[in-house]
Amino acid sequence: MADEPPLLALASVRVMADEACILDLSALTVGAGESAAILGANGSGKSTLVKLITRQLYPVWGAELRIFGQDSWNVFELRKLLGIISSTEQLDFDAEPPLEVLDCVVSGFFASRGLWKHQHYTREMIDASRAALEQVGAGHLIGRSMASLSTGEARRVLIARALAHRPRALLLDEPCAGLDPAARHHFLNMLREIARGGTTMLLITHHIEEILPEIDRIVMLRDGRLLHDGAKADLLTSERLTDLFGLPVTVTPRGDWYHADIRA
Ligand SMILES: Nc1ncnc2c1ncn2[C@@H]1O[C@H](COP(=O)(O)OP(=O)(O)OP(=O)(O)O)[C@@H](O)[C@H]1O
Numbered sequence: 310m311a312d313e314p315p316l317l318a319l320a321s322v323r324v325m326a327d328e329a330c331i332l333d334l335s336a337l338t339v340g341a342g343e344s345a346a347i348l349g350a351n352g353s354g355k356s357t358l359v360k361l362i363t364r365q366l367y368p369v370w371g372a373e374l375r376i377f378g379q380d381s382w383n384v385f386e387l388r389k390l391l392g393i394i395s396s397t398e399q400l401d402f403d404a405e406p407p408l409e410v411l412d413c414v415v416s417g418f419f420a421s422r423g424l425w426k427h428q429h430y431t432r433e434m435i436d437a438s439r440a441a442l443e444q445v446g447a448g449h450l451i452g453r454s455m456a457s458l459s460t461g462e463a464r465r466v467l468i469a470r471a472l473a474h475r476p477r478a479l480l481l482d483e484p485c486a487g488l489d490p491a492a493r494h495h496f497l498n499m500l501r502e503i504a505r506g507g508t509t510m511l512l513i514t515h516h517i518e519e520i521l522p523e524i525d526r527i528v529m530l531r532d533g534r535l536l537h538d539g540a541k542a543d544l545l546t547s548e549r550l551t552d553l554f555g556l557p558v559t560v561t562p563r564g565d566w567y568h569a570d571i572r573a
Pocket residue numbers: 326327331349350351352353354355356357358
């Protein structure tokens with residue numbers, strides 16, 4: 310892993326929207342094989358950071374921003390290396406034209422929305438896609454259109470799409486949204502195995518109960534800036550989370566996991 314370039318290496322990055330600066334980071338690196346959880350209140354810049362990595366957003370001139378060691382990317386080539394789970398992604402698959410479940414997952418190999426004539430998909434890709442759907446308990450949905458699925462069913466398909474092509478890095482923006490308790494439990498265990506296998510992982514969550522034992526690094530954002538970046542044991546504390554979210558939170562370690570309660 311040491312010779313692989315980092316998922317993200319940035320310096321002096323500012324992102325503007327509507328003439329306001331929505332992300333302002335002086336330096337941040339996420340190395341190959343490293344996993345980090347990104348925490349912050351609503352609007353603190355977490356999704357903006359992910360969109361910088363996926364090239365949905367660009368920083369203003371003067372920034373240094375390397376993804377997997379490169380300054381510039383063909384977006385499709387970049388996305389083939391990524392597994393992305395987010396509500397924005399999911400919305401895209403609900404939209405017209407209709408997209409069948411297996412096609413949705415197989416097209417993840419090409420980072421496209423659905424399959425096109427020029428794409429040469431293989432038996433291996435179809436088998437891996439079917440296996441990923443079975444793994445997330447969504448094999449029975451093959452043949453259905455994405456738009457016809459419930460939120461949780463569509464989320465399971467999106468998870469299969471993100472994992473089937475064995476991406477180099479996973480970008481998970483509230484990945485458990487819409488999952489029922491059993492599916493969430495199963496998915497978090499799958500993520501643990503993937504993290505142990507050395508896949509780079511960025512996890513955005515408001516639920517600290519979802520921070521995997523394998524994730525040791527916490528990045529805290531506030532108002533688009535880096536507030537803290539350090540080890541879980543130092544940052545997942547009642548004091549830090551109370552400060553981050555602006556209300557009294559009690560954090561309790563439970564085995565390898567953490568739990569947070571809001572104090573009345
Ligand atoms: N296109 C845009 N135009 C104007 N403001 C924007 C735009 N995109 C994002 N913002 C603002 O940038 C800030 C950061 O947004 P971002 O989506 O990164 O937050 P977040 O930390 O992911 O929040 P949440 O927890 O609510 O998902 C927010 O205040 C948001 O309103």
